[in-house]
Amino acid sequence: MSNSSLLEMTAAFDCMHCGLCLESCPTYRATGQETQSPRGRIALVRALAEERLDYADVLPSLNACLLCRACEPACPSRVDYHTLVDEFRQAKPAKLLSWMKPAFFALLRFLRRCGVLSLAERIGTPTSRALAASVPSQPTLFPTHFTPPSPQLPQRGTVLLHLGCVQKSFFGDSLKSTANLLAAQGFQVEIPAQPFCCGSSHSHFGEPEKGNQMRTETVAALSQSADAIISLAAGCSAHLQEQSSIPVLDPLLFLNQQGWRTPPVTKKLRAVWDPPCQLDHVLNQAGAMRRALQECTHLQILEPEDAELCCGAGGMSYALAPEVSDAVTQDKIEKILRHKPDVVLSTNPPCRMRLETGLRKAGFKGEILHPVELLTVFSQP
Amino acid sequence: MDSEKSTAGRMKRKHLLVDLKHILGKAHVLTDPGSLLAYESDALTLFRSRPSAVILPKTETEVIACAKRLHQAQIPWAARGAGTGLSGGALVPPGGVVMALTRMNRILEIDPVGMRAKVQPGVVNAALGRAVEPYGLRFAPDPASQTVSTLGGNLAENAGGPQCFLHGTTTNHVFALRVVLPDGTVEDWGTPSGVQDGFDLRGFFAGSEGTVGIAVSIDLRLIPQPDEVCTFLAGYDSVTKACEVVSTLVAKGLQPVALEVMDQNAIRAVEDSVFRAGLPVDAGAVLLVEIEGSKDSVQKEKEAARTILQSFHPSVFKQAATAEERTQLWKGRKGAGGALGRLAPDSYVMDGVVPRSQLAAIMTYVEEVQKETGLHVANLFHAGDGNIHPHFSYDARDAEQCATVEDAGARILRKCLELGGSITGEHGIGLEKENLLAEQYTSEEINLMERVRQIFNPDDLLNPGKGLPMKRGCSEVFRRHAISHG
Numbered sequence: 001m002s003n004s005s006l007l008e009m010t011a012a013f014d015c016m017h018c019g020l021c022l023e024s025c026p027t028y029r030a031t032g033q034e035t036q037s038p039r040g041r042i043a044l045v046r047a048l049a050e051e052r053l054d055y056a057d058v059l060p061s062l063n064a065c066l067l068c069r070a071c072e073p074a075c076p077s078r079v080d081y082h083t084l085v086d087e088f089r090q091a092k093p094a095k096l097l098s099w100m101k102p103a104f105f106a107l108l109r110f111l112r113r114c115g116v117l118s119l120a121e122r123i124g125t126p127t128s129r130a131l132a133a134s135v136p137s138q139p140t141l142f143p144t145h146f147t148p149p150s151p152q153l154p155q156r157g158t159v160l161l162h163l164g165c166v167q168k169s170f171f172g173d174s175l176k177s178t179a180n181l182l183a184a185q186g187f188q189v190e191i192p193a194q195p196f197c198c199g200s201s202h203s204h205f206g207e208p209e210k211g212n213q214m215r216t217e218t219v220a221a222l223s224q225s226a227d228a229i230i231s232l233a234a235g236c237s238a239h240l241q242e243q244s245s246i247p248v249l250d251p252l253l254f255l256n257q258q259g260w261r262t263p264p265v266t267k268k269l270r271a272v273w274d275p276p277c278q279l280d281h282v283l284n285q286a287g288a289m290r291r292a293l294q295e296c297t298h299l300q301i302l303e304p305e306d307a308e309l310c311c312g313a314g315g316m317s318y319a320l321a322p323e324v325s326d327a328v329t330q331d332k333i334e335k336i337l338r339h340k341p342d343v344v345l346s347t348n349p350p351c352r353m354r355l356e357t358g359l360r361k362a363g364f365k366g367e368i369l370h371p372v373e374l375l376t377v378f379s380q381p
Numbered sequence: 382m383d384s385e386k387s388t389a390g391r392m393k394r395k396h397l398l399v400d401l402k403h404i405l406g407k408a409h410v411l412t413d414p415g416s417l418l419a420y421e422s423d424a425l426t427l428f429r430s431r432p433s434a435v436i437l438p439k440t441e442t443e444v445i446a447c448a449k450r451l452h453q454a455q456i457p458w459a460a461r462g463a464g465t466g467l468s469g470g471a472l473v474p475p476g477g478v479v480m481a482l483t484r485m486n487r488i489l490e491i492d493p494v495g496m497r498a499k500v501q502p503g504v505v506n507a508a509l510g511r512a513v514e515p516y517g518l519r520f521a522p523d524p525a526s527q528t529v530s531t532l533g534g535n536l537a538e539n540a541g542g543p544q545c546f547l548h549g550t551t552t553n554h555v556f557a558l559r560v561v562l563p564d565g566t567v568e569d570w571g572t573p574s575g576v577q578d579g580f581d582l583r584g585f586f587a588g589s590e591g592t593v594g595i596a597v598s599i600d601l602r603l604i605p606q607p608d609e610v611c612t613f614l615a616g617y618d619s620v621t622k623a624c625e626v627v628s629t630l631v632a633k634g635l636q637p638v639a640l641e642v643m644d645q646n647a648i649r650a651v652e653d654s655v656f657r658a659g660l661p662v663d664a665g666a667v668l669l670v671e672i673e674g675s676k677d678s679v680q681k682e683k684e685a686a687r688t689i690l691q692s693f694h695p696s697v698f699k700q701a702a703t704a705e706e707r708t709q710l711w712k713g714r715k716g717a718g719g720a721l722g723r724l725a726p727d728s729y730v731m732d733g734v735v736p737r738s739q740l741a742a743i744m745t746y747v748e749e750v751q752k753e754t755g756l757h758v759a760n761l762f763h764a765g766d767g768n769i770h771p772h773f774s775y776d777a778r779d780a781e782q783c784a785t786v787e788d789a790g791a792r793i794l795r796k797c798l799e800l801g802g803s804i805t806g807e808h809g810i811g812l813e814k815e816n817l818l819a820e821q822y823t824s825e826e827i828n829l830m831e832r833v834r835q836i837f838n839p840d841d842l843l844n845p846g847k848g849l850p851m852k853r854g855c856s857e858v859f860r861r862h863a864i865s866h867g
């Protein structure tokens with residue numbers, strides 16, 4: 001993109017440099033640096049547009065942005081921050097995108113199992129180390145030919161299960177649990193053939209057209225008549241919901257809306273849940289999810305202090321600017337561990353991976369789960 | 382000769398950076414073009430000046446070591462908190478070093494019995510508020526920037542806010558502080574008990590705009606949360622009417638904690654923003670009155686205030702029924718500046734003071750200036766203190782508009798002086814108003830101030846050119862936006 005088309009980006013000029021967004025930004029909070037704040041990032045893009053800075057000068061600051069969008073509700077000028085970043089990214093799409101293929105995930109699973117990744121976490125470039133560390137310790141693939149159980153009768157409705165690239169490649173077990181839980185609660189679970197990835201990352205990392213096209217294909221694949229599309233990834237839900245005419249929901253949120261047929265039972269556990277940014281700042285569902293969790297688990301769901309701040313998984317900061325996202329994550333992990341949890345819950349795969357990396361490093365021995373597994377793994381007969 | 386000199390200069394700078402990195406660690410000395418640009422302005426974008434390095438100390442020891450090294454290098458430098466200042470206070474002349482104190486953000490001690498807290502300077506005003514709330518306490522100064530601005534910056538600018546009408550500005554809430562002087566010497570001023578003996582250097586520091594030293598820890602006064610709070614909203618057909626109501630309230634001996642006025646342009650901007658507070662968009666002005674204290678006293682004051690407010694025939698009159706409603710009203714008031722920013726690419730907030738009795742007169746004058754210049758002006762002000770904040774909306778890319786705005790601002794401030802007021806209420810002199818200062822004070826008075834400052838900052842290397850008119854020849858080092866923009 002040329003500087004002149006950047007100049008047309010009104011968002012950069014809507015910002016009046018007041019700084020009221022500073023404290024909402026996790027990277028600013030973690031580093032104290034203006035360059036790591038929304039105001040700083042906007043100023044840099046504006047300077048690029050005005051030819052007062054080069055692309056390379058601006059990139060490190062933008063690479064570290066978590067795209068968590070916490071700065072948007074804080075802004076009195078309603079600066080359209082994420083659009084500004086999306087447009088900036090188009091100049092040079094992130095290289096990592098081309099790797100988001102089934103074979104690459106398969107390779108990562110293999111390397112994890114044979115122990116190579118543990119080695120790679122210690123040697124290599126900061127980016128490759130961060131990538132290696134982010135792969136879960138026991139990744140499970142969702143089987144290609146999985147048949148969901150029939151719904152417990154009387155059937156209440158039908159849902160479509162969205163798999164999602166990371167979810168399907170690393171957290172296949174959660175998807176199975178979800179299908180089982182929904183069936184047990186009286187829903188017919190359909191798993192239509194669908195594209196491997198919904199394109200959410202592409203949209204935010206410089207390939208919006210491709211991202212939109214992938215979304216269109218995914219939504220088309222999931223367009224049968226149904227009560228909802230069920231997704232375990234808040235990031236995918238936010239992306240798909242922009243286009244889907246039926247609601248795209250987390251399974252627990254959906255079941256809580258529908259009412260539980262037989263209330264699930266869970267062990268008495270200290271559970272901490274960290275709300276994903278996409279759920280909180282984009283879908284505005286953090287409150288509903290909190291209630292759903294409380295109601296279905298009957299546990300007091302604890303949240304870390306400053307729960308609204310990103311865990312460090314957002315964007316591609318973890319790979320492109322690991323020193324910044326590590327600082328953000330460390331802060332989050334400290335706040336989670338203050339509650340002395342038995343389990344840590346996450347409702348978005350990238351967050352779950354990020355939290356797992358951080359929690360394991362800090363010596364946490366408990367489980368890190370999607371809450372749907374809390375209901376099945378720990379539910380007593 | 383010249384090139385020799387610049388080579389020597391480069392070497393000197395290189396050595397300085399090596400040493401600063403040694404003191405702070407590489408990650409906390411920023412010299413890349415992006416970082417330097419991000420620190421070229423505070424919230425007053427009219428001025429820009431790119432530093433040669435930004436340093437981010439974490440401890441008092443690091444601040445001292447950096448100060449000594451900078452002193453040795455004879456390089457101009459300045460502290461910066463959140464950079465929300467509205468007078469260019471946190472800018473250094475080109476080549477200077479900015480010391481950002483945002484990493485010094487620990488609350489060191491909360492003493493609920495003594496009702497005091499000790500903080501590092503980078504603690505955010507609202508973060509202290511949240512930390513002391515469980516003890517039934519609060520920190521009274523409440524600048525509209527309190528969710529982000531630092532206590533160090535609040536102290537240096539002697540920040541005020543709506544509640545300061547009753548409780549006083551930041552200086553009234555500081556017991557003691559530890560200061561690192563420009564040469565790295567450490568001084569403790571004030572006493573933790575709040576009793577001041579000898580010269581009140583603590584009070585001298587408040588409002589010194591970062592030109593005396595760096596506050597590295599601050600002992601603050603906390604006050605109890607009130608038993609009861611009552612907030613009234615009254616809409617009137619004109620700003621002058623609202624000003625009259627304010628004068629009457631005060632003349633009748635009422636002591637509200639806050640008395641705030643917003644004109645129609647401000648009301649409309651708020652109602653059209655995320656801070657929507659249910660303000661009457663057709664009113665010429667709204668007046669917000671807040672009363673707090675014990676149950677009995679609030680009951681009495683409330684009735685008296687209600688009678689007066691209603692006697693001026695408000696078009697709208699209501700009392701906030703719940704805590705949420707009250708919070709929403711204040712969010713609206715505090716978000717007004719931001720909401721106004723949406724109207725044009727740039728906005729310029731003026732800060733002037735008149736005796737309360739002259740509020741109506743200055744508002745009439747602002748209106749005249751507005752009509753003459755055709756600029757969009759919105760007014761919101763701390764009426765209790767006679768502290769006005771006209772907000773101009775403009776486009777900084779238009780040099781002519783910039784000049785008009787600056788000229789309009791200066792005219793209004795001159796009028797403030799003429800009416801017996803002052804050219805700043807709470808945003809400080811900074812870079813912006815030093816020339817006007819010469820109109821408020823005689824040259825003897827300014828010389829005296831200069832001499833006092835020289836005792837602490839003899840080489841004028843700490844935050845040069847702020848607060849007092851610059852020595853001849855230096856005034857162009859901070860380039861104005863419109864000029865540097867090209």
Ligand SMILES: Cc1cc2nc3c(=O)[nH]c(=O)nc-3n(C[C@H](O)[C@H](O)[C@H](O)COP(=O)(O)OP(=O)(O)OC[C@H]3O[C@@H](n4cnc5c(N)ncnc54)[C@H](O)[C@@H]3O)c2cc1C
Pocket residue numbers: 017018019020423424459460461462463464465466467469470471482502523524525526529530531532533534535536537538539540541542543590591592594595596597718719807808844847
């Ligand atoms: C939207 C908005 C609303 C505002 N509302 C108000 C208001 O209601 N009332 C009000 O009074 N102001 C207001 N301001 C102005 C500004 O927020 C205050 O002046 C605030 O106190 C500045 O704090 P800061 O941390 O941003 O300091 P900065 O802007 O970073 O610095 C301000 C000055 O303080 C000096 N300084 C900072 N820290 C230290 C330290 N530790 N030791 C010595 N010097 C130091 C700097 O050198 C500089 O000269 C507002 C600003 C904005 C953008």
Ligand code: SF4
Pocket residue numbers: 014015016017018019020021022038039042074075076077078079722
């Ligand atoms: S709050 Fe909005 S207008 Fe203010 S600095 Fe941040 S992005 Fe800019």
Ligand code: SF4
Pocket residue numbers: 024025026027028036037038041064065066067068069070071072081310
């Ligand atoms: S999206 Fe998140 S990380 Fe990026 S600037 Fe906004 S608040 Fe900061």
